[in-house]
Amino acid sequence: MNALSRRTFLVRGGCAAAGLAGASSSAAATPRTTEDSRDETLAAGASGQHAMLFDSTLCVGCRACELACNKKNDLGRTPEEVFRGRGAQDARALGPDVFTYVTFHQWEADPTTAAFGKMQCMHCIEPACVSSCPVNALHKTSEGPVVWDGSKCLGCRYCMMACPFVVPRFEWDSRNPRIRKCDMCADLLAEGQPPACVAACPTKALRTGTRAELLAEARRRIAARPRRYVHHVYGEHEAGGTNFLHLAGRPFEELGYRRNLPLRSYRDYTRPAMAAIPYAMVGLTVILGGVRWVVERRTDVARRARAARQAHDTSGGER
Amino acid sequence: MTVPSFLRTPVTRGVGMLAVLGAIGLGLIAYRFAAGLGAVTNLSDGYPWGFWIGMDVLVGIALAAGGFVMAGVVHLFGGHRFHPLARPAVLTALLGYLLFIFALSVDLGRPWNIWQALISWNHVSPMFEVSWCVTFYTFVLALEFAPVVFERFGWRTLHRWWFQSTPFAIIGFVMLFVFAMTGSPAWVLAMGGALGLWETLMRLGVMRRDHQMPILLITAGILFSTMHQSSLGTLFLITDKLGPLWYTPILPLLFFLSAVMVAPAMVIVEATLSARVVRHKAEPGLLDALGRAMPYLIVTYLLVRVSDMLGRGVVLEAMRGFWPTVWWWLEIALLLTAVALFATAEIRRRPWGLPLAAWATVLGLVVHRTGVAVVGLDVPEYPRYVPHVAEVLITVGIVSLGLLAFRIAVAVLPVYETHAMLTSPDVPTVPPLPQRELAPVSSA
Numbered sequence: 001m002n003a004l005s006r007r008t009f010l011v012r013g014g015c016a017a018a019g020l021a022g023a024s025s026s027a028a029a030t031p032r033t034t035e036d037s038r039d040e041t042l043a044a045g046a047s048g049q050h051a052m053l054f055d056s057t058l059c060v061g062c063r064a065c066e067l068a069c070n071k072k073n074d075l076g077r078t079p080e081e082v083f084r085g086r087g088a089q090d091a092r093a094l095g096p097d098v099f100t101y102v103t104f105h106q107w108e109a110d111p112t113t114a115a116f117g118k119m120q121c122m123h124c125i126e127p128a129c130v131s132s133c134p135v136n137a138l139h140k141t142s143e144g145p146v147v148w149d150g151s152k153c154l155g156c157r158y159c160m161m162a163c164p165f166v167v168p169r170f171e172w173d174s175r176n177p178r179i180r181k182c183d184m185c186a187d188l189l190a191e192g193q194p195p196a197c198v199a200a201c202p203t204k205a206l207r208t209g210t211r212a213e214l215l216a217e218a219r220r221r222i223a224a225r226p227r228r229y230v231h232h233v234y235g236e237h238e239a240g241g242t243n244f245l246h247l248a249g250r251p252f253e254e255l256g257y258r259r260n261l262p263l264r265s266y267r268d269y270t271r272p273a274m275a276a277i278p279y280a281m282v283g284l285t286v287i288l289g290g291v292r293w294v295v296e297r298r299t300d301v302a303r304r305a306r307a308a309r310q311a312h313d314t315s316g317g318e319r
Numbered sequence: 320m321t322v323p324s325f326l327r328t329p330v331t332r333g334v335g336m337l338a339v340l341g342a343i344g345l346g347l348i349a350y351r352f353a354a355g356l357g358a359v360t361n362l363s364d365g366y367p368w369g370f371w372i373g374m375d376v377l378v379g380i381a382l383a384a385g386g387f388v389m390a391g392v393v394h395l396f397g398g399h400r401f402h403p404l405a406r407p408a409v410l411t412a413l414l415g416y417l418l419f420i421f422a423l424s425v426d427l428g429r430p431w432n433i434w435q436a437l438i439s440w441n442h443v444s445p446m447f448e449v450s451w452c453v454t455f456y457t458f459v460l461a462l463e464f465a466p467v468v469f470e471r472f473g474w475r476t477l478h479r480w481w482f483q484s485t486p487f488a489i490i491g492f493v494m495l496f497v498f499a500m501t502g503s504p505a506w507v508l509a510m511g512g513a514l515g516l517w518e519t520l521m522r523l524g525v526m527r528r529d530h531q532m533p534i535l536l537i538t539a540g541i542l543f544s545t546m547h548q549s550s551l552g553t554l555f556l557i558t559d560k561l562g563p564l565w566y567t568p569i570l571p572l573l574f575f576l577s578a579v580m581v582a583p584a585m586v587i588v589e590a591t592l593s594a595r596v597v598r599h600k601a602e603p604g605l606l607d608a609l610g611r612a613m614p615y616l617i618v619t620y621l622l623v624r625v626s627d628m629l630g631r632g633v634v635l636e637a638m639r640g641f642w643p644t645v646w647w648w649l650e651i652a653l654l655l656t657a658v659a660l661f662a663t664a665e666i667r668r669r670p671w672g673l674p675l676a677a678w679a680t681v682l683g684l685v686v687h688r689t690g691v692a693v694v695g696l697d698v699p700e701y702p703r704y705v706p707h708v709a710e711v712l713i714t715v716g717i718v719s720l721g722l723l724a725f726r727i728a729v730a731v732l733p734v735y736e737t738h739a740m741l742t743s744p745d746v747p748t749v750p751p752l753p754q755r756e757l758a759p760v761s762s763a
Binding site for chain 1: 352353354355356357358360362363364365367368391395396397427428429430432433435436439440441442443444445446447448449450493496497500501503506509510513514517526527534538541542545546549550552553554555556557558559560568571698700701
């Protein structure tokens with residue numbers, strides 16, 4: 001009964017959002033600029049990489065994924081601590097010892113239903129954190145996960161400034177602080193096993209596969225149950241596309257997801273300025289040299305004129 | 320040189336105060352390394368950068384711009400009469416950069432890995448560019464300041480060796496820098512070719528050398544500075560936390576223009592301050608000439624700043640939200656005040672006129688940079704960041720140590736030149752090097 005009312009509610013919400021989401025995804029489908037076509041190429045490159053799919057309509061909020069993540073990554077929290085209280089309902093819930101978090105959302109109109117969101121690293125195709133890291137401490141492996149290497153990290157926290165999903169966390173109270181975030185259990189994936197959270201999910205709300213497979217699966221689900229889902233795969237285009245895709249029955253911003261994210265890779269925002277460096281340096285050298293040359297000529301001419309005048313004056317005096 | 324030794328000057332009230340503030344800062348820094356950044360800052364995962372990035376990095380580096388601007392004016396643009404102002408400006412810049420590196424290692428979570436920036440290259444990262452600019456420009460500043468030390472201790476062989484070999488080192492450094500930023504051999508060759516051609520023309524006597532300062536060293540200082548000042552703006556292009564009054568794709572250009580704008584103002588501030596503190600007579604004529612140039616620089620910056628906002632259609636943002644609005648209007652008001660003060664000859668003639676106008680310019684820049692790093696940042700999920708008092712005290716402490724270092728340096732080194740030392744390439748009254756070292760003055 002609870003499930004029934006929940007579903008009817010989700011259908012209503014989904015219908016309301018369908019028009020909006022449909023409009024935005026059709027706009028994103030046709031590449032109009034070079035950035036768009038570049039992102040298409042990027043997405044093509046990522047299609048064979050490991051990816052994850054979260055289906056909010058299948059999630060019952062049991063938080064087995066949080067427990068499994070806590071155990072697998074030795075995050076040091078007791079099950080009581082994992083389950084205690086419900087704090088922030090957005091990316092704030094993540095911490096140096098919380099790599100993933102299931103947010104819980106209810107609406108006054110229908111307090112008997114709830115919906116859930118999953119906060120964690122989105123493993124972007126071209127991550128802002130990776131392109132901002134000065135020393136490649138963060139990097140995207142060719143298999144898909146975005147991982148951190150503590151032997152290189154300076155702790156400059158530029159990745160935290162750059163990440164549009166507010167994901168990387170810093171150990172503020174440590175003498176030897178680390179950048180902490182989900183690494184998609186890259187070690188397990190390398191052994192052919194799914195990430196800990198996916199393996200722990202009892203309702204198959206979480207799935208792994210290649211990005212292309214999961215994107216097709218997400219579209220298939222929306223097509224099969226169009227009234228159940230918001231017609232939008234969160235992560236298909238957000239920030240240039242991510243390896244973690246989300247489906248939901250409510251508008252994503254109501255589930256704690258950041259909305260209105262640009263559909264281009266964040267690296268595009270610094271790309272022009274970085275590309276200008278050699279032009280600026282060589283151009284400036286030529287300009288400085290030219291100015292110096294002109295200044296020299298001017299002083300030479302002035303000195304010669306002065307010398308000539310003096311010579312004239314002297315000879316005039318002799319005469 | 321008959322500069323009173325620092326050791327013989329009594330510890331004045333000002334020096335004592337600086338020492339106390341410096342000690343407080345150092346104590347808090349020790350506590351920060353023992354207990355972590357969270358203990359002394361209000362930074363959070365939503366606001367990972369704050370007061371230190373704003374003041375120590377963005378403002379600090381901009382205020383050091385006097386070094387490259389004055390060096391360029393004197394040695395490249397023919398402004399030989401400004402020579403007495405160049406040395407203090409270079410010293411200010413060198414101390415500024417050393418302080419900045421120290422302050423940065425307090426802000427970095429894992430400063431012991433700082434050398435990784437030199438070996439683990441990510442040439443798409445603006446922070447990578449920043450780290451290389453800091454390293455290379457500090458080195459260039461040290462080379463620019465080196466002759467002062469050579470003069471003080473009479474190291475003529477070293478001085479000659481420095482003069483001869485610096486251009487080659489510079490060509491190598493700049494080429495390495497371009498390679499790290501682009502990974503493109505073609506650009507490396509273009510860069511090396513341009514600098515190499517210039518040096519060759521100077522050695523052949525087609526273009527003139529400077530008797531005291533290798534021209535390529537000055538050029539490299541300008542190149543690295545330009546890149547550094549603008550790359551600090553590039554840093555913020557990738558973040559979506561910055562509000563529309565500050566975020567613009569031309570932030571790198573704005574940062575460069577405001578750095579050039581603040582350079583003469585800092586020279587005026589620094590000259591009038593040291594005139595009072597170390598009883599060095601400021602050069603009123605030269606400072607007035609700088610002051611007359613200031614309105615053009617400030618107005619250029621303001622035009623770009625405001626027309627960019629018009630172009631992006633965000634002018635009305637300047638009326639929305641309390642603190643961003645106040646901060647934006649404060650910046651504009653300070654800079655307009657500075658223009659008015661600098662442009663009025665009667666005010667420039669008053670003893671307080673130039674310093675007041677210069678301070679207005681400096682504060683205008685401080686407001687813009689802190690707008691980018693603190694006030695303009697907005698992460699709706701998180702409570703707003705307000706600096707912790709310890710953050711402010713640490714910055715105050717580091718600046719105090721810098722002022723003390725400047726005080727000691729001007730006391731023991733020939734930073735303020737006497738008239739006997741004033742030489743221009745046209746009239747080499749006291750050539751620091753034997754004649755055979757010099758290229759032909761003019762072959763035309």
